[in-house]
Amino acid sequence: MSATEQALRLPELLLSVFELIQASGHSLVPIAQVNQVWFDCATSILWRRVKSRELYRVEKHRRQIYASKLDAICFDGEDGDIHEAFIGLQFHHIRQINLDLFDPPRGGLAHLQQYLAPSLQVFNFIGGDLDDEFLLQMAATCTRLRVICMNLPGPRVTPSAILSLVSGCERLEDVNFNDMEGLLSDAIFLHLAGRSNIFRLTWDTLIPPRLVTRASQETATPFKDMRVLTTTVTTSSVAWIAQNMTRLSHLILKLEDTEHDVLRPLPKLQNLKRIRISFLPTQVLSTESLVGLRSLSKLETLDLSTKARGMKVADVRGANFQNADFEKLLSGLPLLRHLSLVIEASFSLRVGPMISRNCPLIEECNILKNFDTRLLLAQAPADKPMFPFLQRLNIRRVTMGRAEENRTLEQSADVLIAAIRRNCPSIKLIIPSETNPYSSLVARRFDSAEKPADT
Numbered sequence: 001m002s003a004t005e006q007a008l009r010l011p012e013l014l015l016s017v018f019e020l021i022q023a024s025g026h027s028l029v030p031i032a033q034v035n036q037v038w039f040d041c042a043t044s045i046l047w048r049r050v051k052s053r054e055l056y057r058v059e060k061h062r063r064q065i066y067a068s069k070l071d072a073i074c075f076d077g078e079d080g081d082i083h084e085a086f087i088g089l090q091f092h093h094i095r096q097i098n099l100d101l102f103d104p105p106r107g108g109l110a111h112l113q114q115y116l117a118p119s120l121q122v123f124n125f126i127g128g129d130l131d132d133e134f135l136l137q138m139a140a141t142c143t144r145l146r147v148i149c150m151n152l153p154g155p156r157v158t159p160s161a162i163l164s165l166v167s168g169c170e171r172l173e174d175v176n177f178n179d180m181e182g183l184l185s186d187a188i189f190l191h192l193a194g195r196s197n198i199f200r201l202t203w204d205t206l207i208p209p210r211l212v213t214r215a216s217q218e219t220a221t222p223f224k225d226m227r228v229l230t231t232t233v234t235t236s237s238v239a240w241i242a243q244n245m246t247r248l249s250h251l252i253l254k255l256e257d258t259e260h261d262v263l264r265p266l267p268k269l270q271n272l273k274r275i276r277i278s279f280l281p282t283q284v285l286s287t288e289s290l291v292g293l294r295s296l297s298k299l300e301t302l303d304l305s306t307k308a309r310g311m312k313v314a315d316v317r318g319a320n321f322q323n324a325d326f327e328k329l330l331s332g333l334p335l336l337r338h339l340s341l342v343i344e345a346s347f348s349l350r351v352g353p354m355i356s357r358n359c360p361l362i363e364e365c366n367i368l369k370n371f372d373t374r375l376l377l378a379q380a381p382a383d384k385p386m387f388p389f390l391q392r393l394n395i396r397r398v399t400m401g402r403a404e405e406n407r408t409l410e411q412s413a414d415v416l417i418a419a420i421r422r423n424c425p426s427i428k429l430i431i432p433s434e435t436n437p438y439s440s441l442v443a444r445r446f447d448s449a450e451k452p453a454d455t
Helices: 003-007 011-023 036-046 052-056 060-067 132-141 159-168 186-194 209-218 235-244 287-295 323-330 351-358 373-377 409-423 437-450
Strands: 049-051 072-075 096-100 122-126 147-151 174-178 200-207 228-233 250-255 274-278 284-286 301-305 311-314 338-341 364-367 392-395 429-432
Touching: 049 052, 052 060, 052 072, 132 159, 147 159, 159 186, 186 200, 186 209, 209 235, 228 235, 235 250, 284 287, 287 311, 287 323, 323 351, 364 392, 373 409, 392 437, 409 437, 429 437
Parallel strands: 049 072, 072 096, 096 122, 122 147, 147 174, 174 200, 200 228, 228 250, 250 274, 274 301, 284 311, 301 338, 338 364, 392 429
Antiparallel strands: none
16 A cells, blocks of 8 residues: 555544535535545544434434534424434534423423433533433533533422532533523522632523622632623622622623612723623613723623613713713724614714724614714715724614605615615615614615525
């Protein structure tokens, strides 16, 4: 056998070459048919991540060949009948399993134990029927588990079993608990607070002040390595978050009251890249605190909103948030890409050039003010687009220009769409007002132009 022939049988070399071929968009299926060595290497790439039905369609006596190659497998809500067919299979290299809206057949507990391999690192479970025995077996078997995402695990799961699972996984980094009413105990929270390697936490129920106090009393540095936090708190807890989770890059909060100024402590979190806070409709923000966020120079997303029309923002004299305040805020946020300030403010059309000048990377901008889109774009410079990276544009208010009175509504809309494209060359979506028929027409004509014609 020549040196070339020997090289073409080396799995290490073949895997690298085949990955490049797949990345270039070419199919590995013909390659898998060359010989046994090429088959083993090509199918190891083709079968890394699959949906469960793909494995189910394989003849029963050959399923183990491919089950051994899987890196990740995904089940949807219609796959409840498949798990029993997979009993006995060994998933030697499985690292991730996604069970989405799982519906076990005949109301019984599905056979899921075969997926609990020592190699498993990510477990995503959204809706279904688990029990304590399964969670305890996962803790004992899946010693490399890094990510647990669990939503609606069913009535047979208890808080004690969840605590055993998270405390038994020494490598755990990412915990996502959603729709877990009655299952998230104080003991679970306090255990996670004391862990040194928890980087991401989604805790969908309210973290009450008493639990925050206990975490401070029982742990010297609670959540000291936290990078991403998504939860519900009272406003009194935000200062505690800023004091303890100093490495945070993403902060997503839902607030339960309006007693404290939650923006004031945020500049302590100098690593923040994303802020998303949902306030109660009665919240009044401080102009000084909002402008103070300009010190967060790494910020890419700033999203402050309520379910109502808009929050009030006022300075110490009671004056409304104005252009000058807005420019002070934007002047320190050169990396901002997503801006949503659902506030009542005294803005003029000059905010368009202001955003363009201070935040050149902006991709989405949502300010609760009925700017006339046509007039706003009229402020654009003649030699370059106003928003070169903008992908989503709200057109809450838009009117026909006086020079277009002799045009039809459709012709006027097309003129405006052309202006939007000139000033927003990356635009992908136009969002109309529900109460402005003309803006809806503009959005429809933009959308129809974006879709390929039927052939």
